Amino acid sequence: MPNQNGALYGLTILSPIIDDAKATPSHDLQIRSYLAKLSTREESPFALAPGTHLARLVVMDDVIYVGMPACEEHLKSKYLVFESNCDGDLDTYLTGLAASIPEHLDAIWKHCVGYPGAANRKAFVEYMKACQLETTFYFAAVNDRSVPETLRALQTQSAVADFVATHQGVDPVTLQRDFIQFAAKLQSQPTPPPGSMGPYREIKTGGHNE
């Protein structure tokens, strides 16, 4: 199944944005304005909802004209692109989004044609599936680990590096005692929240080929 790579799911959604000449600002600008203020760290909606490794939201204004001799053509709608790399099966993921972050979903997708709201979970899942595109080819560098497993592994990697650095040349008795304490402490620690440990960045970057 092209949408799946191992245990990961590649979700691609194109939701048509409402085209209303009377709306000020236009619906696509309202989406962009909302997204520009969203946190990308542990307060991110995708960090609060389960199962998202990486995700992006993009307002696609139009298709791109590549020049003669190609034909110039244009879309009749702008589309909100939602690209997500997530754990598990699609229904569980979408239901998890609707249950965890309904206010964010509504704030973003209320500008899209036919959006039923996240409160009606069944209608929400059906809407998202109606806007879904099948992935033709999907690649994942690590395709058999969930988000919590990955965050736990990164935490372990960092802690082990420190342990190894501070236990060079230590006698076997001390080494064993310290390792058992270290392993117990590490396993009792909570998994770092998704989106944490990244740099705080004030938006934004300049040209797209930085």
Place this chain on the structure above:
Amino acid sequence: MSNINGKVYALNVITPMKPWKTWILRTAFFVLDHFKPLQQDLINLSFIEFARWVIIPRNEFPYLGGSQSKEALKYDYLLFFSNFNGTWNQYIDAFSAVLSHGLNLIWHWSEKFPGSVPVTLFKEYIARVQFDTDYYYTAYPHATANDLKSAHIVQASFNSLSLVAGRSNPQQFADAYLRFVLAVQAHLGETGEAPVVG
């Protein structure tokens, strides 16, 4: 607009294709998907966390009725979404140098594709057909694709050592610990904030 989050860059590309060529591309992707050795160069590049290609037939843009007008397009479109580590220039350079045949096989069917070599024309084409990301989230912004692979190797070795730690005498544990360090030492690189791209 933010194409970068931590150590990951979000690339979005859309290119037009004549509909009859779409089937050739679908066949190419089918072969790539079912013969894993053909993906080895993509795996070896090692700085791509996730990537996908999506073909949208000209009459299959989502249509929900209501106030939406149905699209009337001549071309099918190929969407490409990549999540990679490093800068745009590094990525395109590496793509061109390592995967030139694969890229040509994929984008040859798109209008005006100049080929992935020489790289200058290829970069001009990608820059033309790229559109920017409005919101980009990653659960682990401080980690690269290689960090992820290494972390899982460390975790598996650590779990194995933890199992024997309480059941062995100190000398046996010291020997097992030494083997553990030898196994993971190449995978303990520091993660952290990405270098500033200037």
